[in-house]
Amino acid sequence: MRYSLFRHCFSVHISLGTRRGFVNLLSDRSNDGAGLIRIMPVMIDSPSSRQPDSGPWRVSPWVHREEGRLYRPLEGDEMLPDHPDYDELRRLADTDAVLDTLDVNGRRWLAESWLEPVTLDRSHDYRLRYVSLETCSTCTQGCYFCPVGVAPRPTKLMPTELFETIVGQLTAHRDTIEGVGLSNYNEPTADRRFVDQVALLHEHKLPPAVLSNASTFTPDKVDAVIELGGLVYLGINISTTDRDRYKADRGKDHLPKVLEHLDYMKDKPVAETMALVVLGHDDESHHKEIAILKERFAGSNFVVRPFDIMDRAGWLDVGIGPEKPHTRLRGCENLGSRPIEHLHITAEGHVVFCCEDYDEVHTVGDLQTQTVDEILSGDEMARLRRLAYGIDDAPEDFICRNCLFALTD
Numbered sequence: 001m002r003y004s005l006f007r008h009c010f011s012v013h014i015s016l017g018t019r020r021g022f023v024n025l026l027s028d029r030s031n032d033g034a035g036l037i038r039i040m041p042v043m044i045d046s047p048s049s050r051q052p053d054s055g056p057w058r059v060s061p062w063v064h065r066e067e068g069r070l071y072r073p074l075e076g077d078e079m080l081p082d083h084p085d086y087d088e089l090r091r092l093a094d095t096d097a098v099l100d101t102l103d104v105n106g107r108r109w110l111a112e113s114w115l116e117p118v119t120l121d122r123s124h125d126y127r128l129r130y131v132s133l134e135t136c137s138t139c140t141q142g143c144y145f146c147p148v149g150v151a152p153r154p155t156k157l158m159p160t161e162l163f164e165t166i167v168g169q170l171t172a173h174r175d176t177i178e179g180v181g182l183s184n185y186n187e188p189t190a191d192r193r194f195v196d197q198v199a200l201l202h203e204h205k206l207p208p209a210v211l212s213n214a215s216t217f218t219p220d221k222v223d224a225v226i227e228l229g230g231l232v233y234l235g236i237n238i239s240t241t242d243r244d245r246y247k248a249d250r251g252k253d254h255l256p257k258v259l260e261h262l263d264y265m266k267d268k269p270v271a272e273t274m275a276l277v278v279l280g281h282d283d284e285s286h287h288k289e290i291a292i293l294k295e296r297f298a299g300s301n302f303v304v305r306p307f308d309i310m311d312r313a314g315w316l317d318v319g320i321g322p323e324k325p326h327t328r329l330r331g332c333e334n335l336g337s338r339p340i341e342h343l344h345i346t347a348e349g350h351v352v353f354c355c356e357d358y359d360e361v362h363t364v365g366d367l368q369t370q371t372v373d374e375i376l377s378g379d380e381m382a383r384l385r386r387l388a389y390g391i392d393d394a395p396e397d398f399i400c401r402n403c404l405f406a407l408t409d
Contacts, residue, residue, distance in 0.1 A: 056100050057115045059093040061391050062122060062340070064331050064407055073337040074125055075113060076176070089114055123382035123391070128173040129341040132355060134184035135163055136191040137347040140215045142251035143239075145279060145309045145318060147358040148185050149251065156347040160193065162368060164200065166345065169372045171204050179209035179232050184346060185358065189217040195224045198231070207232035210271075214238075214261045215254045222265045234271035236262065236302075239279040241292050266300035274301045281319075282308050313356040314402035325401040326408045329390040334405035339385040343376065351375045353384045357399055 064071040070089060071078040079086050089109065091097070098118060099106060109115040116122075137156040142149040170177065180201055182188035189212050191197070201208040210217075214236045225231060238258065239249050246255040262276070276293055280286025286306065294304045311321040332338045332354075344352045345367060346360065353362035362384055365375030375381060387394040388406075400406045 054117060055102070056098045056118050057102060057106070057110060058096070058098050058118050059089060059114060060116045060122075061389055062331070063093055063114070064333060064337070065090070065093050066333060066407065071333075072113075073331075073340040074122065074127055076127055076129075079114075085109070085114075123385045124377045124379075126340050126376045126381075128170075128176055128343060128376070129178050129336055130343070131170060131177060131180045132184050132342070132344045133163070133166065133180055133182055134158070134186050134345060134347045135182055135188065135193065135197060137184075137186055138190050139185060139213075140187045140190050140252065141213055141254065144249055145239075145316065146185065147312060147315055150316070151358075153185070157191075158347045158349060162349055163197065166349075166367055166372065167200055167204050167206065170206055172373075174205060177206060180206050181209040181211060181233075183209075183211040184344065184355065186347070187213055187216060189214075189221055195221055195228070198225055199228050202228050209233040209235075211235045211237065213250075213254070214258045215252070217261050217265070219261070219264045222261075222268060222270055226268060226270060230269055231271035233273050233275075235275045235277050237277045237279055237307075238293065240285075240289050241296070262297070262302070266297055266302055268301070270301070274303065276302045276304045277307050278304060279307050279309055282306075310404050312358065313354075313399050313404075315356065315358055321404050322402060322406075325396070326403075326406050328409045329388055329394055329398075329400050330407040330409060331389045332400065332403075332405055333407055334403075338405075339381075339388045343372065353381070354399060354403075356403060362399065 060072070060074075062072065062074050064073065069078045069080050070086065070093065079089065081087075085105070088105070092099075099115070102110060102115070106115060135158045137153045139146075139148045139152075142152060144150075167180075170180065182191075182194070182197055188194060188197075188210055198208045198210075208231050210231055210233070212234070217236075240246050241255070241259075243253070243255045246258075247253045265274075276297060278286070278290045278293055280289060290304060290306050297304060309319040311317070311319040314321060334355075336342065338344075338354045342355075344355050344357075346352065349367040350360060350363050351365040351367060352360050353364055364380045364384065365378060367375070370378075383392075386392040387398055388400050394401060
């Protein structure tokens, strides 16, 4: 019962939806037509160091070898098992085959970028789909299943001028961005500027998304957001409807007002997708809470989705994670590829490699002195991408080795 929520790395660190991506919250992946390759909006945002198409060749190391599909985060498309090329490309990918010559199909795959020269380096390339833009570091709760509940951070506020500058730079990626979440490890609606921030995203024709515990998502803010045009996605995390347990889980007696806020917004068009994400350990208690919330909000705009608490790449002592560290890394599938398709910004303007990096060990840039493109196409981001995709050998303590969402052999 695993869902990769939109943010798996925003707010209380949950994303909402399926592991295949936020796009699936809005429309199911099409299955009409034999051998379909679904094409998403494509924009490679930095020039790759492309070289002449001379061999030897291999399936691109950036191709995701997932269950039931091959996915290319740089191109934004996928190939399904009913495609006539799937079995052979899958075999070449899974065996790390190197081809010294190409037949007719091989030349076509090269032209379509499924194959590439072994010497080609695309680690500086990216295709931006999701942005986590934290404007304040404050969270209103301290949950046992979140690093904030273990090691709270000092309060930091992003200067409004910096927020406006970042938003302006994101407009260059409108064609590919599916959501700009005002969340990281914070409660976005606690920022007094929250409504103005949503307004600025709308003004720049960027899709705002919010992950919240609903403690400060008050009716006046709900009405204001609706008047602005709403959100593309709203995810409310909740773990229980029992008041005492809620207080024990989160350190705050917020349940009555949370439910009051949810009841106010449940039938209103706050977002294109409105999800109640029920956190738990996939046990009897978790299943009971899911059933209670489904009954309470039946017929409303909320969809109820379960989410198994995970250990944040080994940071927490609770939650699910890999049984042992991964040996061979093959990329990331956590609402798409975190290294290629995501941008994670803290309230101080720092850009971190991954949402799971609570301690900001892998800080790749600073938006107070650099641009979005300079950071995402920069050498440090490229180095970490090569580690995450197994192109270079990662250190034993590299964050992806202990992450549930790492792709491996």
